[in-house]
Amino acid sequence: ESFEEKNRLLKERLDRIFSCNERHCSRAPVYGKDLRRICSLVGNSNTKPQFSGRTRKWSWAGFVNCGLSKDHQDPLGGLTQQLEQQQQSLRDTVDRALCALPAAVAAPPSLHVARLPPAYSHRMKLLRHNLKEKMLPYLNQLHELTMPRLLLPCPDLRLIQYDAGKLEALAVLLQKLKSEGRRVLILSQMMLMLDILERFLNFHFLTYVRIDECANQEERQELMKTFNRDKRLFCAILSSHSRSTGVNLVEADTVVFYDNDLNPVMEAKAQEWCDRIGRCKDIHIYRLVSGNSVEEKLLKNGTKDLIREVAAQGNDYSMAFLTQVSPG
Numbered sequence: 159e160s161f162e163e164k165n166r167l168l169k170e171r172l173d174r175i176f177s178c179n180e181r182h183c184s185r186a187p188v189y190g191k192d193l194r195r196i197c198s199l200v201g202n203s204n205t206k207p208q209f210s211g212r213t214r215k216w217s218w219a220g221f222v223n224c225g226l227s228k229d230h231q232d233p234l235g236g237l238t239q240q241l242e243q244q245q246q247s248l249r250d251t252v253d254r255a256l257c258a259l260p261a262a263v264a265a266p267p268s269l270h271v272a273r274l275p276p277a278y279s280h281r282m283k284l285l286r287h288n289l290k291e292k293m294l295p296y297l298n299q300l301h302e303l304t305m306p307r308l309l310l311p312c313p314d315l316r317l318i319q320y321d322a323g324k325l326e327a328l329a330v331l332l333q334k335l336k337s338e339g340r341r342v343l344i345l346s347q348m349m350l351m352l353d354i355l356e357r358f359l360n361f362h363f364l365t366y367v368r369i370d371e372c373a374n375q376e377e378r379q380e381l382m383k384t385f386n387r388d389k390r391l392f393c394a395i396l397s398s399h400s401r402s403t404g405v406n407l408v409e410a411d412t413v414v415f416y417d418n419d420l421n422p423v424m425e426a427k428a429q430e431w432c433d434r435i436g437r438c439k440d441i442h443i444y445r446l447v448s449g450n451s452v453e454e455k456l457l458k459n460g461t462k463d464l465i466r467e468v469a470a471q472g473n474d475y476s477m478a479f480l481t482q483v484s485p486g
Contacts, residue, residue, distance in 0.1 A: 318357055324416060324446045325358060331444060332364060332393070335412055340442075342393035345428060346416040355395050355416070369396035385409070398428040410435065415445045418453050 239247070293300070319325040328344075335342055346352055352368060359366045369381045385394050386409045394410065398419055413432050419425040435441050447453045 318354065318361065323448065325354075327446060328358070328414070328416070329362065331414070332362070336364070336392060340412045341389075341391075341410045342412045342414060343410045344393055344395045344414045344416060345398045345431075346395070347398045347419045347424070348417070349397060351416065352395055352397065359393070359395070364393065365391050366393045366395055367391050369394060371397040371399050399424060410441070411439060412442045412444070415443070418445065418447070418456060420452075420456075 319329050332342065344355060346355065349370070352370075356366075356368060367381055367385050369378055373381070382394075385391050398415075413435070415428070419428065432441065432443055445457070447457050
């Protein structure tokens, strides 16, 4: 191979490299609208880009294609949801799944200093005013996310009785009493517990009437008369703090104490209700007690006091009968 041939091949190779490099250097890239909007120093950067829906083709890569896709009326537009839409669609699921009360929230401590400099006070007023003005569009959403729930959240109705041993025992007991044709009074000291019992009875398709302690005397008597007349009503739920007016007219033959009142005066009044009902007929009294709790301790102490009292009176009661108390 001659020297001239080598020079010719080298020159052709260098010419190809030069031509390729020249094409690379002269190439003008096509920038998307999103990149040009971010790099632009002119205009309002907060304005959203306006995309044209005339073309449906995907050109290049970037946020532009996502922006164009939202403007098209195709199945993809119905499948993509904004963050607010996802939050709204899952609100019912979150409310059903929330079973724990959040921690108490209190306002942070604030310090007040007398005779502040006027300039500092003016700056703080401007700061509070500007913050309030900027946050005003988002206050409702932030309030829903941060405020503690004031109402007692309940789980799904199908799982409500499995959250408490008392409700499981009550479900078995009520089915047994229902099969025997009995009519039941369910007493609880807490109004929120009556709300849970309502959901519980509705889930098991048990008819009931609720008597609130906030109702006046005429309303309570009317509700009790309704319960007495309508034999289809299986049970009545009421607060143990309600006044006893009209309770002795109840045709119920079974009383269930869902919880024990720690106030001995109120507990004695509830027991007096049972005594009034039992003057004209035999009644069955059930107390639901949680094991290894204060209720069990109070029940054991009350049983011991009852045994001593009966022994002191000399009544002919069997000790074995009085000690047959099994916490549930």
